[in-house]
Amino acid sequence: MGKKKHPERPMIDDLGIRIGEIGHGKFNAITDVQGVRVGHVTLIRGTDVRTGVTAILPHGGNLFREKVEAAVHVINGFGKSLGLLQVMELGNIESPILLTSTLNVWRVADALIDVLSAQNPEVHSFNPVVCECNDGFLNDALRRPVGPEEVVQAIREARSGPISEGSVGAGTGLSGFGFKAGIGTASRQWPGEAGTFTLGVLVLMNTGAAGALRIDGVPVGKELAAASEQEKHDGSIIIVIATDAPLSSRRLTRVAKRAAFGLARTGAVAAHRSGDFVVAFSTTTRRTIGAGERIPEEQLTQFFKATVEATEEAIVRSILKAKTMVGRDGHVSEGISGLQ
Amino acid sequence: MGKKKHPERPMIDDLGIRIGEIGHGKFNAITDVQGVRVGHVTLIRGTDVRTGVTAILPHGGNLFREKVEAAVHVINGFGKSLGLLQVMELGNIESPILLTSTLNVWRVADALIDVLSAQNPEVHSFNPVVCECNDGFLNDALRRPVGPEEVVQAIREARSGPISEGSVGAGTGLSGFGFKAGIGTASRQWPGEAGTFTLGVLVLMNTGAAGALRIDGVPVGKELAAASEQEKHDGSIIIVIATDAPLSSRRLTRVAKRAAFGLARTGAVAAHRSGDFVVAFSTTTRRTIGAGERIPEEQLTQFFKATVEATEEAIVRSILKAKTMVGRDGHVSEGISGLQ
Amino acid sequence: MGKKKHPERPMIDDLGIRIGEIGHGKFNAITDVQGVRVGHVTLIRGTDVRTGVTAILPHGGNLFREKVEAAVHVINGFGKSLGLLQVMELGNIESPILLTSTLNVWRVADALIDVLSAQNPEVHSFNPVVCECNDGFLNDALRRPVGPEEVVQAIREARSGPISEGSVGAGTGLSGFGFKAGIGTASRQWPGEAGTFTLGVLVLMNTGAAGALRIDGVPVGKELAAASEQEKHDGSIIIVIATDAPLSSRRLTRVAKRAAFGLARTGAVAAHRSGDFVVAFSTTTRRTIGAGERIPEEQLTQFFKATVEATEEAIVRSILKAKTMVGRDGHVSEGISGLQ
Amino acid sequence: MGKKKHPERPMIDDLGIRIGEIGHGKFNAITDVQGVRVGHVTLIRGTDVRTGVTAILPHGGNLFREKVEAAVHVINGFGKSLGLLQVMELGNIESPILLTSTLNVWRVADALIDVLSAQNPEVHSFNPVVCECNDGFLNDALRRPVGPEEVVQAIREARSGPISEGSVGAGTGLSGFGFKAGIGTASRQWPGEAGTFTLGVLVLMNTGAAGALRIDGVPVGKELAAASEQEKHDGSIIIVIATDAPLSSRRLTRVAKRAAFGLARTGAVAAHRSGDFVVAFSTTTRRTIGAGERIPEEQLTQFFKATVEATEEAIVRSILKAKTMVGRDGHVSEGISGLQ
Numbered sequence A, B, C, D: 001m002g003k004k005k006h007p008e009r010p011m012i013d014d015l016g017i018r019i020g021e022i023g024h025g026k027f028n029a030i031t032d033v034q035g036v037r038v039g040h041v042t043l044i045r046g047t048d049v050r051t052g053v054t055a056i057l058p059h060g061g062n063l064f065r066e067k068v069e070a071a072v073h074v075i076n077g078f079g080k081s082l083g084l085l086q087v088m089e090l091g092n093i094e095s096p097i098l099l100t101s102t103l104n105v106w107r108v109a110d111a112l113i114d115v116l117s118a119q120n121p122e123v124h125s126f127n128p129v130v131c132e133c134n135d136g137f138l139n140d141a142l143r144r145p146v147g148p149e150e151v152v153q154a155i156r157e158a159r160s161g162p163i164s165e166g167s168v169g170a171g172t173g174l175s176g177f178g179f180k181a182g183i184g185t186a187s188r189q190w191p192g193e194a195g196t197f198t199l200g201v202l203v204l205m206n207t208g209a210a211g212a213l214r215i216d217g218v219p220v221g222k223e224l225a226a227a228s229e230q231e232k233h234d235g236s237i238i239i240v241i242a243t244d245a246p247l248s249s250r251r252l253t254r255v256a257k258r259a260a261f262g263l264a265r266t267g268a269v270a271a272h273r274s275g276d277f278v279v280a281f282s283t284t285t286r287r288t289i290g291a292g293e294r295i296p297e298e299q300l301t302q303f304f305k306a307t308v309e310a311t312e313e314a315i316v317r318s319i320l321k322a323k324t325m326v327g328r329d330g331h332v333s334e335g336i337s338g339l340q
Helices: A082-088 A104-121 A148-156 A220-227 A247-256 A258-263 A297-320 B083-089 B101-118 B148-156 B220-227 B247-259 B258-263 B297-320 C085-089 C102-119 C148-156 C220-229 C248-259 C259-265 C297-320 D083-090 D100-120 D148-156 D218-228 D249-257 D259-265 D297-322
Strands: A037-045 A049-056 A070-078 A097-103 A130-135 A183-192 A196-203 A239-245 A273-284 B037-045 B049-057 B066-078 B099-102 B129-135 B183-192 B195-207 B235-243 B275-285 C037-045 C049-057 C067-079 C095-102 C130-132 C183-190 C194-206 C235-243 C273-285 D036-044 D051-055 D068-077 D097-101 D129-133 D183-192 D195-205 D237-243 D276-284
Touching: A037 A148, A049 A104, A049 A148, A049 A196, A049 B049, A049 B220, A070 B083, A070 B297, A070 D249, A082 A273, A082 B083, A082 D100, A097 A239, A097 B297, A097 C049, A097 C102, A097 D297, A104 A130, A104 A148, A104 B101, A104 C049, A130 A273, A130 C220, A130 D297, A148 C273, A183 A297, A196 A297, A196 C248, A239 A258, A239 A297, A247 A258, A247 A273, A247 C248, A258 A273, A258 B099, A258 C235, A258 D259, B037 B148, B049 B195, B066 B083, B066 B247, B066 B258, B066 B297, B066 C248, B066 C259, B083 B275, B099 B235, B099 D051, B101 B129, B101 C220, B101 C273, B129 B235, B129 B275, B148 D218, B183 B297, B195 B297, B220 D100, B235 B258, B235 B297, B247 C067, B247 D249, B258 B275, B258 C259, B275 C273, B297 C049, B297 C102, C037 C148, C049 C102, C049 C148, C049 C194, C067 C259, C067 D051, C067 D068, C085 C273, C085 D068, C085 D083, C095 C235, C102 C130, C102 C148, C102 D100, C130 C194, C130 C235, C130 C273, C130 D148, C183 C297, C194 C259, C194 C297, C220 D276, C235 C248, C235 C259, C235 C297, C248 C259, C248 C273, C248 C297, C248 D297, C273 D183, D036 D148, D051 D100, D051 D148, D051 D195, D068 D083, D083 D148, D097 D100, D097 D237, D100 D129, D100 D148, D129 D195, D129 D237, D129 D276, D183 D297, D195 D297, D237 D259, D237 D297, D249 D259, D249 D276, D249 D297, D259 D276, D259 D297
Parallel strands: A097 A130, A239 A273, B099 B129, B235 B275, C095 C130, C235 C273, D097 D129, D237 D276
Antiparallel strands: A037 A049, A049 A097, A070 A273, A183 A196, A196 A239, B037 B049, B049 B099, B066 B275, B183 B195, B195 B235, C037 C049, C049 C095, C067 C273, C183 C194, C194 C235, D036 D051, D051 D097, D068 D276, D183 D195, D195 D237
């Protein structure tokens, strides 16, 4: 899917760059975690609608009835992401995770209630998790065009397998490190004692100062900066982590904190205006967590490494996969070049 | 205003009950803090709309341009209140604080964006703070009737002076301790070295097990429980604290934590399903905080006591001022009796 | 034991006071949680040593090898209690929990290392948990007389069964609400689906303004205040919660937060200078947690109630069981009277 | 001083490596922040004492009377550092910050009480801040040889100006990334509107997997790994940040979080067993904070960048300045080579 839509965008592997030491899963995507589904709705209309919504489903069943263990880490809380305090308290997620444009976040949550209510007509309380980045550079952010129809579609079309990256879904209008950015994903997979573990990351990427980008330590941003004329801006990033390991909420919190390490390696500093949130979940549900083998706390270090590597790679991919886009008021966000 | 609308509802003072030791301000209300305004829109329609919205304005100016110093404390995070993580990070509030029904919270936030945007047309990022309690016992919560019109009206009609309490605004459909509940408020005022300090509390009250209510330590709930036939439920409470003292966000966080002490004194335990959030703000803005005299940290204890007392009293008042209400599916929430 | 040493001190039950609704265990003590042991060493020498150490052992085995699931809640962080950040991160306790005098806390931790090292000669990292209250009103706090000998003795003599309360162990030199205070304990026990659950609380009590004490809501402090001439002081409280239910660290954190509710009911406000920490543990170890039946999150409310009730009662008992004591510089802390 | 003691150890600048974009202060050290003093006592005795203590004094006056504004960030809480919870609550530091060996931390704190008490004879409560890394690979950690004498000496000899780095003070027995490590420092300085701001970092460095080290993005660890035979271990890092800007505790917390970004850039992931704490302070005291010009929150991004850069550089220097050391049981920690 990703390959078909963006044939001219190379996989990072095609560049001969290999980030980290742990191998990745089949699709090198968050969907390598079994059961996880991703769906995008992309809105590009006229000169000033450059936005969308992305749905991440921890599993394909009824999430409200089969909540998944989860955690949140706030890297920098200058953002409007919602539903996170309840995740912190209860350690679970009971809805699809939706990503969208900053000012569209409440409208999307409101629409998500209808979806959850239709599935669970007897329930009168839901905790939608909706996160956001500000696509206002290319998109007319105040318009908030993502509504019930787009939310339903993103959830309905969510599927496992390869994922579209770059300027799709909630990533449509984003930029980072002075380049066009958007959605990126990566995964890591390694053998544990009780079978293979998989950890996948999906980022909604909109942060990083122009010129600061590093790819695997190489300051490519500095060299390519001249090519970019986009204004410097603070942006934000949403990092979603999935794993099939039966990690408790406390452990997922520890894992989530390492996403900041992956972000740091790309050259970002989480600027004052950055709304940088990490949402981590295990596909293990309360029903199945007892069945899972307990993992010694010591083995978390491997999960930490996997998180750092997959986050770093997902961020890089969110840029490599995004092409130049023209948006509102003639604003141009240039796709990275010279590496492709 | 309060007296006119509910002439049969006595002030707690009329009961001869005096909670705590510190005196209160002129109106014994959050509006005793100079500049603070409160507005309610109450929706009672047919048999199953029993809801509304309450707006608390820290001051009468442009809140986005003149943000107020603020803090949040999460007593129990099983709730959908939004905008709080940014308050924690930045230590300020830049919008009116709106209270409403649980599932209506996102729609209200979305409407608030239009209000903020109209005031600040050049801005593309706002952090609305909207908190909620679940009025689903009396109200058809999925309907979410509070929209742009009601939000605009609540803000426009917000004013200083006496406040309507009980079944008004966001408190319309609420219950607590097995009785009808809703909005309650109280204040405390005391002389500091650099002038009089005022601290006011407004609660959106929907929590407490039937029979557990204590008023100034007296287990009145136990005695009156027989009269109440309402089902026991977990509920939630939102506690908003205002002060005119130039307290920093860190200090306001310490103050906010004491609201739990006031809640505890009424007999509540913050049950699993309770979404109990405290929002505290100082009317001091970044522009004026430098001008304020610095208060020795030691004097915070008096602010703690004031918070405990005003919270306890505001909760009691939220019940004393609320009359019996019939709502959806014939549900009845009985007003407390025997004390009045 | 408690009864023998203080025959003239009535159990709170003897006063006809029953706090809360849930029944207590056999000893109405933290030791009702199977396996939990408590030991005191009391130091009363000359006119100015009024201090001691109290050891709480979650179980009788090697705690480093069989760590117990645990959590911490900070009510007010003006205190020197140590080892708590690691408990928050890892969710477990690997040492006895020791209580002692504020400035003696590091010397006690240093002594505890020798105990842990002797048991685990191959290990070079331990996380002692040592909490404190300031007994400087009666005790010459700078002297720090609790050393290796006392630490070894407190641990060695720790046992299950009835517990000495009042002016013993770390409670020897403490005061609260203007009265002599010290150690107090209480428990709650109730039937769950998978058997009986027990929750026990032990407090090291040194907080509360003179005159503010409430017993089951009755402002007895106000009436007895005239009898007390002790200076008002801010003090601190350490609250240790034990349960035999297999609660995870996240859930224990939620339970620990409710200790503040029990504290609030006694009239305290957690003054600025109060160092109020809650340590909660389950006797469930990592080895056994998988075997425990999973408890629905909804049932936590009962644990919350049990915590509130047992904390409130333990605080009251810490005062009722403490007799008048004269200490350094002729300071007198008077035992509560009129109730006994 | 640094140069004299380690003439063969080049400054990182000598390698032609320039980390980041912001210039550094006169000494490229934490002591570039006016008033900050650093003192080391190094203990190298026989074959198995390889330890010490490092004192950081925020200013040269009485710290208890002139507390400095401060904050703490926990990157990974598997550590014994003490005094931090009170810093979080009150937002200040009232003692020298001492660094030492893990199991020596309580003994050092106990000794520090005598120092503080001698300066403030009327006070009976102090909050020593003592942080640690585990030097047990080279040092017989259970011996705990740092006592009152060493503590007094480290504080007394603390001075401004150039700082010894590498295997000195608390850094004596440490290793990181498979190389000998220890103390490192760096600073950043830039013009603000109200004058020049300085931010300095000092690290106690003991973390990082063998082979993972990156210097300015270059994976030098991978190339030099063959030369190192030291066992892989988890370690820890303490990062102390000083600034002369009048930042509040809340803002310092935001700054402290960015130390993790600097750490991440060097190749670390904050492994499970890592006790990674950040302590940040402003030399601004409560007495002077009112006099300081208020800095717009937006300008924090520059402080964030300075923190990331100075932390990264201080870590690299902690390795570049440390020579091969032989310790207990014949353990060898090899100094990095090939770069010098």
